[in-house]
Amino acid sequence: xxxxxxxxxxxxxxxxxxxxxxxxxxxxxxxxxxxxxxxxxxxxxxxxxxxxxxxxxxxxxxxxxxxxxxxxxxxxxxxxxxxxxxxxxxxxxxxxxxxxxxxxxxxxxxxxxxxxxxxxxxxxxxxxxxxxxxxxxxxxxxxxxxxxxxxxxxxxxxxxxxxxxxxxxxxxxxxxxxxxxxxxxxxxxxxxxxxxxxxxxxxxxxxxxxxxxxxxxxxxxxxxxxxxxxxx
Amino acid sequence: xxxxxxxxxxxxxxxxxxxxxxxxxxxxxxxxxxxxxxxxxxxxxxxxxxxxxxxxxxxxxxxxxxxxxxxxxxxxxxxxxxxxxxxxxxxxxxxxxxxxxxxxxxxxxxxxxxxxxxxxxxxxxxxxxxxxxxxxxxxxxxxxxxxxxxxxxxxxxxxxxxxxxxxxxxxxxxxxxxxxxxxxxxxxxxxxxxxxxxxxxxxxxxxxxxxxxxxxxxxxxxxxxxxxxxxx
DNA sequence: CGGGGTCTTGACCCTCCTCAAGGAAAGTGG
DNA sequence: CCACTTTCCTTGAGGAGGGTCAAGACCCCG
Numbered sequence: 001x002x003x004x005x006x007x008x009x010x011x012x013x014x015x016x017x018x019x020x021x022x023x024x025x026x027x028x029x030x031x032x033x034x035x036x037x038x039x040x041x042x043x044x045x046x047x048x049x050x051x052x053x054x055x056x057x058x059x060x061x062x063x064x065x066x067x068x069x070x071x072x073x074x075x076x077x078x079x080x081x082x083x084x085x086x087x088x089x090x091x092x093x094x095x096x097x098x099x100x101x102x103x104x105x106x107x108x109x110x111x112x113x114x115x116x117x118x119x120x121x122x123x124x125x126x127x128x129x130x131x132x133x134x135x136x137x138x139x140x141x142x143x144x145x146x147x148x149x150x151x152x153x154x155x156x157x158x159x160x161x162x163x164x165x166x167x168x169x170x171x172x173x174x175x176x177x178x179x180x181x182x183x184x185x186x187x188x189x190x191x192x193x194x195x196x197x198x199x200x201x202x203x204x205x206x207x208x209x210x211x212x213x214x215x216x217x218x219x220x221x222x223x224x225x226x227x228x229x230x231x232x
Numbered sequence: 233x234x235x236x237x238x239x240x241x242x243x244x245x246x247x248x249x250x251x252x253x254x255x256x257x258x259x260x261x262x263x264x265x266x267x268x269x270x271x272x273x274x275x276x277x278x279x280x281x282x283x284x285x286x287x288x289x290x291x292x293x294x295x296x297x298x299x300x301x302x303x304x305x306x307x308x309x310x311x312x313x314x315x316x317x318x319x320x321x322x323x324x325x326x327x328x329x330x331x332x333x334x335x336x337x338x339x340x341x342x343x344x345x346x347x348x349x350x351x352x353x354x355x356x357x358x359x360x361x362x363x364x365x366x367x368x369x370x371x372x373x374x375x376x377x378x379x380x381x382x383x384x385x386x387x388x389x390x391x392x393x394x395x396x397x398x399x400x401x402x403x404x405x406x407x408x409x410x411x412x413x414x415x416x417x418x419x420x421x422x423x424x425x426x427x428x429x430x431x432x433x434x435x436x437x438x439x440x441x442x443x444x445x446x447x448x449x450x451x452x453x454x455x456x457x458x459x460x461x462x463x464x
Numbered sequence: 465c466g467g468g469g470t471c472t473t474g475a476c477c478c479t480c481c482t483c484a485a486g487g488a489a490a491g492t493g494g
Numbered sequence: 495c496c497a498c499t500t501t502c503c504t505t506g507a508g509g510a511g512g513g514t515c516a517a518g519a520c521c522c523c524g
Binding site: 408409423427438 | 470471472473
């Protein structure tokens with residue numbers, strides 16, 4: 001794999017503090033690949049052969065059961081996914097597909113486990129990352145069980161707004177059908193939910209969202225750090 | 233804390249392989265406490281001062297938002313809970329209350345983090361445990377998003393049956409109102425769901441469940457290892 | 465034998481899904 | 495650059511799943 005990618009990968013929390021030769025050992029076995037959109041990288045149930053790192057583009061993590069499908073998360077650069085399966089050497093619980101043209105690094109799971117065994121700093125970073133992932137899923141479960149779809153959408157918009165540095169107007173980063181699935185509803189219902197948020201000063205046109213009445217929306221959404229803070 | 237509890241705690245995957253003096257250091261700072269039923273041990277949002285270990289009784293992990301409440305999990309002996317918050321030194325995401333008279337060990341979070349830093353075997357065990365927790369929550373999210381309430385109940389019963397070594401008749405281990413909340417529905421709706429499973433040979437009387445037609449129920453429930461296997 | 469909780473049942477209603485069709489974008493090939 | 499195709503988004507009508515409210519049955523425990 002080309003060394004030009006090393007710095008940006010090294011920057012990741014996961015690899016930051018680890019010993020240089022261990023990092024190089026990981027990179028030695030890794031390789032980069034470019035994928036077109038809509039390619040299935042991973043099929044849930046498969047053995048977890050690689051830790052994946054998204055360098056560019058974006059990846060959808062989704063799951064299926066009984067001919068139904070739901071979107072679980074979207075992975076954006078630069079970050080890793082399916083760390084837990086790699087560590088436990090257990091089958092993937094989610095499938096993954098590219099949403100756009102994407103550049104992905106594949107690090108053999110064995111290598112990750114091997115370095116994990118000998119590098120305490122790396123081990124520590126993995127723990128932090130896993131704890132983070134765990135807490136994220138717990139939050140998303142709370143979101144699903146405690147809120148109606150309208151409330152979930154409202155809070156989602158507030159989170160996206162925070163990402164956009166609090167701007168009153170910002171773009172949706174994923175297409176609506178996928179957003180609907182992520183929020184646990186149908187595309188039709190998402191359309192109606194957007195309309196339902198008119199009452200709280202939310203205007204949507206295409207991918208453009210404008211929040212004209214911040215206070216109203218927040219009073220309706222009641223965002224909570226214990227559900228909506230993705231950082232802690 | 234009385235040494236008599238050491239062996240059973242030491243048996244836990246989390247503490248199995250670690251160095252003896254590290255284990256003793258953890259136990260030195262820990263203390264056991266007996267709680268009556270319905271005591272709130274933890275309030276979500278609080279700083280995570282202790283890693284908890286249930287020795288006997290049972291504990292409900294639940295969350296609230298906007299005057300709504302939902303049950304997230306039930307912890308039974310012998311196991312730990314809220315490891316992620318302890319490790320990340322972040323606020324608890326879930327509240328905890330005893331369901332019955334319970335004996336709980338409290339290990340100061342600082343101690344856990346300190347030993348984690350110096351004992352690689354312990355670190356490894358924590359990683360495994362966290363990965364396990366993460367995968368459990370992912371499974372439960374899939375359960376929630378991909379299945380109807382009737383399907384969730386059917387699969388829950390099959391899982392409980394497995395716990396009871398596959399017996400055709402077994403007892404529900406938690407009260408129905410809590411089960412309902414855990415499965416993401418109301419008590420009323422759970423009652424109706426039990427009736428709805430009559431058609432697949434499920435008989436319920438009080439806490440007794442009898443599965444008279446295993447094949448029918450399984451064909452309806454379509455259990456999947458990627459959602460219902462709590463071990464992987 | 466009360467009295468508190470839980471569980472069940474019924475009636476009603478609201479949320480959300482399904483199905484179907486029309487419209488808006490966006491990519492494709494001439 | 496323009497028709498064509500495809501995909502996505504929206505809108506409407508109808509219906510199923512699940513929530514709410516209220517009342518009664520059951521059950522456990524003092």
